[in-house]
Amino acid sequence: MTPRTPQKSVSVVLPVGGGKGGIGKSVLTANLGLALARLEHRVIVIDADLGGSDLHNLLGQDNERPGLGEVLTGQAADVRQVVHPILEPRFSFVPGDALVVATANPSFQKKRKLLHRIKALEADFVLLDLGAGTAITVMDFFLTSPVSLLVMLPERPAVLSAFNFLKNAVFRALNRIFRGNAKTGAVLASYQERSRGPGAMKMADLLAALDKAASGEGSRAKRAVERWRPKLVLNRVRLMDDFVYAHQLERWARDDLGLLIEVAAFLPEDEVVREAGAQNLPALDLDPRAPFCRAVALLALSLGKWAGRPLELAQHRDFEGSFERAATEYAPLFPPPGTAIPTRDELLKRLKMLQAKLRE
Numbered sequence: 001m002t003p004r005t006p007q008k009s010v011s012v013v014l015p016v017g018g019g020k021g022g023i024g025k026s027v028l029t030a031n032l033g034l035a036l037a038r039l040e041h042r043v044i045v046i047d048a049d050l051g052g053s054d055l056h057n058l059l060g061q062d063n064e065r066p067g068l069g070e071v072l073t074g075q076a077a078d079v080r081q082v083v084h085p086i087l088e089p090r091f092s093f094v095p096g097d098a099l100v101v102a103t104a105n106p107s108f109q110k111k112r113k114l115l116h117r118i119k120a121l122e123a124d125f126v127l128l129d130l131g132a133g134t135a136i137t138v139m140d141f142f143l144t145s146p147v148s149l150l151v152m153l154p155e156r157p158a159v160l161s162a163f164n165f166l167k168n169a170v171f172r173a174l175n176r177i178f179r180g181n182a183k184t185g186a187v188l189a190s191y192q193e194r195s196r197g198p199g200a201m202k203m204a205d206l207l208a209a210l211d212k213a214a215s216g217e218g219s220r221a222k223r224a225v226e227r228w229r230p231k232l233v234l235n236r237v238r239l240m241d242d243f244v245y246a247h248q249l250e251r252w253a254r255d256d257l258g259l260l261i262e263v264a265a266f267l268p269e270d271e272v273v274r275e276a277g278a279q280n281l282p283a284l285d286l287d288p289r290a291p292f293c294r295a296v297a298l299l300a301l302s303l304g305k306w307a308g309r310p311l312e313l314a315q316h317r318d319f320e321g322s323f324e325r326a327a328t329e330y331a332p333l334f335p336p337p338g339t340a341i342p343t344r345d346e347l348l349k350r351l352k353m354l355q356a357k358l359r360e
């Protein structure tokens with residue numbers, strides 16, 4: 001019998017993004033990373049917020065070790081040299097550019113090399129904490145994995161900005177696919193110029209226009225868009241009624257962008273986050289029983305299933321029917337004051353009512 005060659009393990013890269021600053025991307029990256037490490041996965045968290053690096057604070061680390069700034073300016077030859085073990089046996093941290101300020105928009109070649117090296121890191125999970133905005137570098141980091149995490153607050157304007165963030169990402173992905181093709185490039189540009197909000201365009205029309213410009217290109221674009229399945233994390237949720245904003249983004253993304261996003265988690269608004277920040281600790285270390293920490297642990301458990309497996313479309317089934325699944329899974333963390341936790345049926349009925357209201 002020939003011995004089986006051990007398969008090289010693959011790391012699951014989880015970029016954490018969202019159109020805005022101050023929505024909890026870094027708080028989520030720090031605590032989710034730690035939670036995954038405590039489930040015995042090998043985890044590397046990377047501060048990829050170039051120009052705004054602050055993840056070290058949330059992990060209780062001093063700002064004194066080299067990171068991506070050194071890699072991008074050539075002072076460190078490889079990202080592997082700036083992986084620092086911290087806090088837990090399987091947990092490591094790559095600082096950003098707080099010591100050596102790298103450009104927030106490195107050249108495509110530099111970025112591509114860096115992302116390639118990041119994907120080759122020895123880990124089960126690599127989390128990338130991204131900066132705010134929709135700059136091309138943020139988009140390229142966000143698009144580097146089929147399972148990016150999109151953080152959003154439960155507010156009406158936040159849904160719009162999350163939608164626009166996704167739309168920018170889709171156009172960045174398509175522009176990269178059709179780079180150098182004048183015909184399809186012109187079609188993309190004309191659609192991209194249309195107003196940004198939901199209802200301004202339908203992906204089906206764009207795909208048909210691409211097919212018309214160059215036969216088969218619409219289908220190629222469709223396959224690329226469908227392979228990408230960002231997961232939504234709604235943060236600072238106060239009431240179960242807030243869940244409905246997740247559903248709204250899910251619909252807009254599907255109807256206008258042809259994009260299937262899935263709801264990964266509802267994280268509660270929780271004083272523990274601010275208190276932990278004040279004490280320079282991860283929230284998970286201040287009070288693991290706090291609702292925010294329990295929600296992060298639930299998310300780590302569901303993502304943990306992907307450790308060591310190459311990501312395939314089929315695995316997204318773990319999240320199928322995600323809105324209903326997440327709503328019922330996370331509901332016990334949000335009991336309405338003075339009432340019992342609703343049954344699944346009661347909860348879904350309530351959410352249907354809210355959805356109808358949003359459409360009015």
Ligand SMILES: Nc1ncnc2c1ncn2[C@@H]1O[C@H](COP(=O)(O)OP(=O)(O)O)[C@@H](O)[C@H]1O
Pocket residue numbers: 020021022023024025026027028235236237267268269270271273274277292
């Ligand atoms: N679930 C939460 N409950 C309470 N405060 C939160 C929560 N999530 C984030 N915050 C607060 O929001 C602020 C911004 O969080 P941060 O992770 O730095 O945002 P970003 O990385 O998106 O800019 C922090 O001061 C943090 O304490």
Ligand SMILES: [Mg+2]
Pocket residue numbers: 025026027049054129130131
């Ligand atoms: Mg941040």
